[in-house]
Amino acid sequence: MARAVTQNRKIINTVAAWTVGLLIFFPILWTILTSFKTEATAIADPPVFLAFDWTLENYSVVLERSNYMRFLWNSVIIAGGSTILGIIIAVPAAWSMAFVPGKRTKDILLWMLSTKMLPAVGVLYPIYLIFIKMGLLDSRTGLVIVLMLMNLPIIVWMLYTYFREIPGEILEAARMDGAGLKEEILYVLTPMAIPGIASTLLLNFILAWNEAFWTLNLTAAKAAPLTAFIASYSSPEGLFYAKLSAASTMAIAPILILGWFSQKQLVSGLTFGAVK
Amino acid sequence: MATQHSRSAARLMMAPAVILLLGWMLVPLIMTLMFSFKKYLPLRGGDLGWVGFDNYIRFVTSSAFWPSVLATLAIVGGVLFITVVFGVLLAVLLNQPMWGQGIVRILVIAPFFVMPTVSALVWKNMFMDPVNGLFAHLWKFFGATPIEWLSQASLQSIIMIVSWQWLPFATLILLTAIQSLDREQLEAAEMDGAPPLKRFGYITLPHLGRAITVVVLIQTIFLLGIFAEIFVTTQGSFGTRTLTYLIYQRVLESQNVGLGSAGGVYAIILANIVAIFLMRAVGKNLDA
Numbered sequence: 001m002a003r004a005v006t007q008n009r010k011i012i013n014t015v016a017a018w019t020v021g022l023l024i025f026f027p028i029l030w031t032i033l034t035s036f037k038t039e040a041t042a043i044a045d046p047p048v049f050l051a052f053d054w055t056l057e058n059y060s061v062v063l064e065r066s067n068y069m070r071f072l073w074n075s076v077i078i079a080g081g082s083t084i085l086g087i088i089i090a091v092p093a094a095w096s097m098a099f100v101p102g103k104r105t106k107d108i109l110l111w112m113l114s115t116k117m118l119p120a121v122g123v124l125y126p127i128y129l130i131f132i133k134m135g136l137l138d139s140r141t142g143l144v145i146v147l148m149l150m151n152l153p154i155i156v157w158m159l160y161t162y163f164r165e166i167p168g169e170i171l172e173a174a175r176m177d178g179a180g181l182k183e184e185i186l187y188v189l190t191p192m193a194i195p196g197i198a199s200t201l202l203l204n205f206i207l208a209w210n211e212a213f214w215t216l217n218l219t220a221a222k223a224a225p226l227t228a229f230i231a232s233y234s235s236p237e238g239l240f241y242a243k244l245s246a247a248s249t250m251a252i253a254p255i256l257i258l259g260w261f262s263q264k265q266l267v268s269g270l271t272f273g274a275v276k
Numbered sequence: 277m278a279t280q281h282s283r284s285a286a287r288l289m290m291a292p293a294v295i296l297l298l299g300w301m302l303v304p305l306i307m308t309l310m311f312s313f314k315k316y317l318p319l320r321g322g323d324l325g326w327v328g329f330d331n332y333i334r335f336v337t338s339s340a341f342w343p344s345v346l347a348t349l350a351i352v353g354g355v356l357f358i359t360v361v362f363g364v365l366l367a368v369l370l371n372q373p374m375w376g377q378g379i380v381r382i383l384v385i386a387p388f389f390v391m392p393t394v395s396a397l398v399w400k401n402m403f404m405d406p407v408n409g410l411f412a413h414l415w416k417f418f419g420a421t422p423i424e425w426l427s428q429a430s431l432q433s434i435i436m437i438v439s440w441q442w443l444p445f446a447t448l449i450l451l452t453a454i455q456s457l458d459r460e461q462l463e464a465a466e467m468d469g470a471p472p473l474k475r476f477g478y479i480t481l482p483h484l485g486r487a488i489t490v491v492v493l494i495q496t497i498f499l500l501g502i503f504a505e506i507f508v509t510t511q512g513s514f515g516t517r518t519l520t521y522l523i524y525q526r527v528l529e530s531q532n533v534g535l536g537s538a539g540g541v542y543a544i545i546l547a548n549i550v551a552i553f554l555m556r557a558v559g560k561n562l563d564a
Contacts, residue, residue: 006373014374020366021383024443028386030410031398043408046417093293096286108294110555115301117551119501121520122540123304125311125527130303149300156293181285210391212504217528227504230393234508241402248394259389260382266445267452271490271558275449 028252035059035245042241058246066229068250075225075251077140078215079208082147083201086155089148091197094159095189099171109160112153120150120213131218138220146218147208155204158269162196199265202258209255226251305544311537319531331538335526344522347431347515352499354435355442356492362439363446363491364484368476370447371454381451388444392504399437400426400509430514437505442498446491453487454480486557493554500547519543 022029034042036054062068097105127146128137136142166189174188212227219228230251233244259266267275312331315324335341370381387395403410404425412422425433457480465475501520510516512525523543527536 010373010375013369013372014376017369017372017374017380018376020369021380024440025383025386027395027398027403027440028390030402031394034402045408045413047410047413089292089296092289096289100282100286102283102286106559108290110559112293112297113558114548114551114555115297117497117547117554118301118305119520119540119543119547121501121503121523121527122544122547123308124524124540125533125537126304126307128528129307149296152293152297152300181282206389210389212392213501216393216504216507217524227391227393230391230397231504231508233397239401239405239408241408244397244401248398252390252394255389255391256386259385263381263385263448266385266388267449270445271449271494275453275487275490 028256031245031248033245034241035249037242037245039240039242042245058242059250062243062247062250066247068229068247071224071226071229072250074140074223075209075227078143078147078223078225079205081140081144082151082208083155083204085144086148086152086204087159087197087201090152090155090159090200091193094156094163095185095193097156098160098163098166099168109157112156116150116153124217127214128218137218138222138224140223143215143218143223143225146214147211150211150214151204151207154207154269155200158200158203158265159193159196162200163193165196166192199262200269202262203265203269206255206259206262308537308540308544311533312541314534316533316537317531318533327534331534332541335535335538335542340517340522343515344517344519348500348518348520350431351435351438351502351516351518352496354431355438355499356495358435358439359442359446359495360488360491362443363450364481364488366443366447367450367454367484368480370451384447385444387440388442388448390441392441392502393508395441396437396505396508399433399440404433426510427514430510430516434505434509434516437509438499438502441505442495445495449491450484450487453484457483489557490554493550493557496550497547497554500543500550519546 033049035058036056037048037052038055038057041048041052097109131137131142134142136145170188170192171184174184179188209225210227212231215225215227216231219225224232230248233247313326313328315327315330316322317324366384370377370384374380401409406412406422406424409422409425411425415422423429461479462475465479470478502518503520503524506512506516506518506521512518512521517525519539520543523536523539526532526539
């Protein structure tokens with residue numbers, strides 16, 4: 001009897017969860033499906049779900065017409081560059097805070113976090129002005145720097161949380177065996193820190209890829225990444241649903257795939273370790 | 277363990293990150309503060325000198341100010357309400373035994389990874405368009421007149437789009453928190469005859485308190501700054517001009533930097549009030 005009840009409950013749970021899950025996922029699914037339709041089927045009434053002539057035409061049109069590759073390349077450079085640069089700067093800082101904590105370590109960490117709370121729009125004009133003065137407006141270098149600074153607190157925090165979980169005894173043991181600071185970092189810490197660094201890399205790449213305040217306001221034709229490329233579809237091209245869908249699918253596909261790998265790190269990374 | 281030598285090495289290793297962030301915080305902040313006390317119109321005469329608190333007074337007395345505060349509150353409040361309530365329900369649901377849990381989780385989390393411009397544009401055109409949008413088809417199917425979502429129900433539409441983006445975040449964090457709940461406690465309550473609703477209200481919900489606080493605080497910080505969703509949909513018209521968008525318009529569209537900077541200072545103060553609470557929640561965890 002009890003067994004039948006749990007079995008029934010499991011069926012109900014499954015149906016309910018799948019319904020909700022598919023409903024939430026539907027806009028993405030619909031975009032992907034529409035990207036394979038012709039413009040006429042894309043706006044057909046009643047809407048067609050699967051029974052249409054699948055076509056790749058929209059993809060080739062978007063690729064040809066809009067220099068898509070350049071936007072993609074800009075996104076890769078900006079997201080990748082800012083993340084890697086951020087990690088290079090953050091690893092030593094997080095390492096020292098985790099292994100040689102001082103009295104002020106906690107204050108410094110919280111202060112770093114507080115810089116993340118500064119509303120971007122509050123400093124928009126100063127950054128804009130600095131960018132013009134330094135010739136950084138609409139340049140990938142400029143965006144790499146801004147996004148790196150924007151995400152640096154998260155990077156330091158994530159790395160710090162990971163490093164802190166590495167037991168200090170291992171370091172002491174290595175030191176007893178005569179390892180210097182260089183050997184310690186190279187042969188003991190680095191192998192243990194790589195998983196943490198990898199997840200930090202992943203999450204921050206995603207955050208930088210999707211950033212849509214600075215990328216929209218500080219770029220024009222030259223350095224615009226995919227966020228700005230899609231925004232340019234706002235009107236009137238946005239009314240060509242199939243092409244809009246193809247462009248959108250190409251912009252989100254890499255991150256959707258990467259994102260699914262990063263679910264676990266997402267929680268501790270975005271809550272600064274407050275929820276684990 | 278830490279010697280004098282390793283302490284100074286540690287300081288040296290921290291220096292680049294600290295110095296960069298200090299510059300990133302202070303330089304623009306000081307500039308914004310300075311501009312906010314000036315009449316500064318880059319396209320109409322440039323720097324026209326100090327004006328004291330004029331910009332601060334003009335910003336709050338302009339006819340656009342209160343509507344923008346209300347729009348901000350409506351969006352932040354609406355999204356928080358929807359994401360927390362549905363986030364808790366979804367987290368409870370996803371925590372039940374079922375088939376294909378991993379796949380459902382992936383489906384639910386996916387919207388978080390969609391870039392803001394894509395989600396705003398897909399919702400605006402493919403769902404909310406009054407002629408060809410999916411909602412219009414649905415409305416017509418039931419014999420109703422399609423709604424012009426982004427003009428007739430503009431705030432609700434923005435709230436819907438943004439909630440869709442942030443529901444995964446809330447769900448994921450609340451799910452993580454629920455999974456750390458002691459199963460035996462729930463089972464004991466069940467044996468003692470506590471009905472499901474009571475078990476939820478007296479055990480699960482209090483356990484989630486901390487996670488809900490964190491979700492609310494972090495989302496508030498991000499929601500106060502939403503930009504792309506408004507930029508590609510309504511451009512701030514139909515009552516969707518939030519404080520962030522108003523400041524953006526003052527600074528970059530009408531190039532009134534003094535006035536916009538004063539608005540920026542208000543936004544910074546507002547964000548800091550929220551931030552103080554968030555820091556407390558996070559700081560507590562550091563001691564643990």
